[in-house]
Amino acid sequence: MFLEVKNLCVDLGQFHLTGVNLNLEKNDYMVIIGPTGSGKSVLLETIAGFFQPQTGKIFLEGEDITNLNPEKRGISIVYQDYVLFPNMNVFENIAYGLEKKVKDREVIKSRVYDMADRLKIEHLLDRNPETLSGGEKQRTAIARSLIVEPNILLMDEPFSALDVNTHAYLTELIKKAISDYQTTCIHVSHNFNDVWSLAEQVAVMKNGKILQQGIVADVFSKPCHNFVADFVGVHNIFEGEVVGKSKGITDVKVNQNLILHSSDTDTNDDKKVMVAVRPENIIFSNQSFVSSIRNQLKGIVTDIILIGPTVWVEVDVNGTTFKGIITPSSLDILGIKKEKEIYLSFKSVNVKIIDEEQSYSALFSA
Amino acid sequence: MRSKLEISFISISFIFTSILFLIIGSLFVIPSFEGFVNAFFSDEIQFALRLTLSTSIIAAFGVMIVAIPTAYSLARYNFPFKSAVKSIIDLPMAFPEIVLGIAILMLFGNPLIGSILHSLGINIVFTTTGIIIAQFFVAFPYSVRILYSTFNYVNPRYEFVSRSLGYGELETLKNITLPLAKGGIFASSVVTIARCIGTFGAVLLVGGGTYLKTETLPIAIYYNLSLGSIDNAITAAIILVLISFIAIFVLEKYAYQNIEGAG
Numbered sequence: 001m002f003l004e005v006k007n008l009c010v011d012l013g014q015f016h017l018t019g020v021n022l023n024l025e026k027n028d029y030m031v032i033i034g035p036t037g038s039g040k041s042v043l044l045e046t047i048a049g050f051f052q053p054q055t056g057k058i059f060l061e062g063e064d065i066t067n068l069n070p071e072k073r074g075i076s077i078v079y080q081d082y083v084l085f086p087n088m089n090v091f092e093n094i095a096y097g098l099e100k101k102v103k104d105r106e107v108i109k110s111r112v113y114d115m116a117d118r119l120k121i122e123h124l125l126d127r128n129p130e131t132l133s134g135g136e137k138q139r140t141a142i143a144r145s146l147i148v149e150p151n152i153l154l155m156d157e158p159f160s161a162l163d164v165n166t167h168a169y170l171t172e173l174i175k176k177a178i179s180d181y182q183t184t185c186i187h188v189s190h191n192f193n194d195v196w197s198l199a200e201q202v203a204v205m206k207n208g209k210i211l212q213q214g215i216v217a218d219v220f221s222k223p224c225h226n227f228v229a230d231f232v233g234v235h236n237i238f239e240g241e242v243v244g245k246s247k248g249i250t251d252v253k254v255n256q257n258l259i260l261h262s263s264d265t266d267t268n269d270d271k272k273v274m275v276a277v278r279p280e281n282i283i284f285s286n287q288s289f290v291s292s293i294r295n296q297l298k299g300i301v302t303d304i305i306l307i308g309p310t311v312w313v314e315v316d317v318n319g320t321t322f323k324g325i326i327t328p329s330s331l332d333i334l335g336i337k338k339e340k341e342i343y344l345s346f347k348s349v350n351v352k353i354i355d356e357e358q359s360y361s362a363l364f365s366a
Numbered sequence: 367m368r369s370k371l372e373i374s375f376i377s378i379s380f381i382f383t384s385i386l387f388l389i390i391g392s393l394f395v396i397p398s399f400e401g402f403v404n405a406f407f408s409d410e411i412q413f414a415l416r417l418t419l420s421t422s423i424i425a426a427f428g429v430m431i432v433a434i435p436t437a438y439s440l441a442r443y444n445f446p447f448k449s450a451v452k453s454i455i456d457l458p459m460a461f462p463e464i465v466l467g468i469a470i471l472m473l474f475g476n477p478l479i480g481s482i483l484h485s486l487g488i489n490i491v492f493t494t495t496g497i498i499i500a501q502f503f504v505a506f507p508y509s510v511r512i513l514y515s516t517f518n519y520v521n522p523r524y525e526f527v528s529r530s531l532g533y534g535e536l537e538t539l540k541n542i543t544l545p546l547a548k549g550g551i552f553a554s555s556v557v558t559i560a561r562c563i564g565t566f567g568a569v570l571l572v573g574g575g576t577y578l579k580t581e582t583l584p585i586a587i588y589y590n591l592s593l594g595s596i597d598n599a600i601t602a603a604i605i606l607v608l609i610s611f612i613a614i615f616v617l618e619k620y621a622y623q624n625i626e627g628a629g
Contacts, residue, residue, distance in 0.1 A: 045526065048526065048529075048530050049529070049530075050526050050529070069529075069534070070526070070529035070530055071529050071530070071531075071532050071533055071534050073530075074532075075530060076530045076531060077526060077527060077530045079523055079527070081521075081523070083521065083523045083524055083526075083527050085524060085527075085528075085542060085546075086546065087542075087545040087546060096528070096531055096541075097531030097532055100531065100532040100533060101532065144527075144531070145527075145530070145531070148531055148532065150530075154530075
């Protein structure tokens with residue numbers, strides 16, 4: 001394991017980490033997501049060595065670096081607010097870390113120009129940081145951190161102060177630069193697009209704890225906790241009880257008149273669980289139809305909300321509200337409107353069973 | 367169209383600034399030019415000016431050497447009794463400096479401590495060294511207060527980034543923190559030297575205010591006024607006003623415009 005964080009506890013008063021565990025392989029790109037105040041930035045700054053943990057260990061390539069000074073860890077950090085040194089121009093900012101390692105001015109100059117070229121800021125090298133745009137400042141900050149070829153690059157919401165177009169442009173640019181430099185990255189973000197476009201690994205944090213870490217597709221499709229499910233956009237999360245199992249299908253009773261069928265079978269009978277269905281996995285139709293789909297429910301449309309280019313449709317099924325997501329054209333074709341009867345269909349493989357005990361213990365101890 | 371509140375507040379500031387200007391300006395009206403020149407070049411005022419400037423520069427230099435690490439540690443580190451340390455440093459600003467003078471006199475005039483220092487060749491009471499020590503402790507709290515605010519303004523993330531790029535604590539202080547705090551350090555230096563120059567009560571008690579030995583400019587004003595030498599007293603006062611004016615002018619021009627790294 002390249003980076004191993006074991007049972008890390010930090011108490012800074014307002015922010016804290018409680019028993020954080022994190023694993024990262026070399027050249028992995030991990031995005032940490034979670035609500036504001038969940039301790040994401042404190043985790044990065046503790047890994048960088050700016051805060052000493054009360055308990056727990058941090059290992060880098062097997063070596064215990066918990067008590068190692070920040071300057072000896074080879075872990076660079078990039079902040080949302082850029083933190084470019086105002087007493088230096090762009091060239092000097094980028095060269096700053098390199099000057100500690102390399103004494104030959106020509107080598108420094110050539111490497112700064114190479115890095116500036118990669119990040120398209122070679123024309124800005126003589127400028128004062130105050131005169132740069134947000135995107136230019138962030139490219140300079142990333143260049144400054146990347147040029148020292150760190151063991152790990154930490155990025156604390158690097159794109160959140162940028163407009164959408166700059167964000168998209170920078171994502172591509174930085175993805176390539178990081179790939180070229182073969183850098184291991186931990187990136188804190190609020191934006192799910194960063195997860196999909198950059199990360200191989202994702203970790204979800206809440207109240208100073210990592211609730212789930214894993215490959216992006218796994219975490220989004222198989223959330224282990226109801227908070228994770230809700231946070232990553234599952235939306236349809238219900239309490240239920242396992243009432244039966246047969247032929248690879250688990251039946252979960254959500255209420256007296258509603259049983260959902262899931263292909264998750266790792267639960268015991270009579271056990272209380274949570275079940276989760278992602279909105280995009282729900283198919284709407286005006287009629288029931290025969291198919292391999294195991295969950296087909298009839299309900300009444302209670303609300304229709306237009307959000308950007310998509311439409312969220314809320315449907316009441318025997319007292320339980322499901323949320324589905326469709327396009328405006330599907331809305332027109334199906335003639336969906338409030339109070340209309342509609343059928344919802346979703347496959348049993350898309351009904352995820354979350355162990356309720358595990359989920360609640362994580363939430364309430366967090 | 368200005369609001370009534372705006373007009374009222376601006377009027378108050380103008381009226382009282384005018385009164386203050388009138389008070390300060392009256393100093394320049396009272397002596398004759400000849401009287402001013404004679405007083406300025408008198409042995410007493412020349413000595414007091416040299417003594418005041420030399421002791422103040424030494425004291426201010428000492429204050430900055432001690433105040434920078436003190437203020438930095440208060441702004442950046444958590445340590446036991448930090449609140450107590452802050453309160454003790456602030457305390458002399460709350461009581462008259464003459465009280466600080468008595469306290470210094472009591473400490474260094476104490477037979478035990480006094481004899482130990484004397485055996486080491488250090489005489490503090492009624493000496494130039496005593497003046498420097500009195501100026502030091504009067505100015506120290508003001509200096510720490512300004513530097514503390516300055517270091518608090520410098521975002522610690524600049525230091526984090528520097529450390530993450532391979533620089534140690536001391537290198538980061540030298541390369542990043544001090545350059546970013548240079549405006550505040552400069553402001554603190556000017557205020558410190560002005561405070562040292564203007565110290566009266568503490569310097570009078572500890573230094574003794576001996577004629578042509580430990581008589582600084584503020585003491586010269588007091589003595590000459592008591593003896594009826596108005597020209598000497600006012601000349602000393604004008605010199606102090608001019609020094610203060612230069613200090614404030616420099617402060618406004620250079621210090622406040624470039625406290626960097628805020629936020």
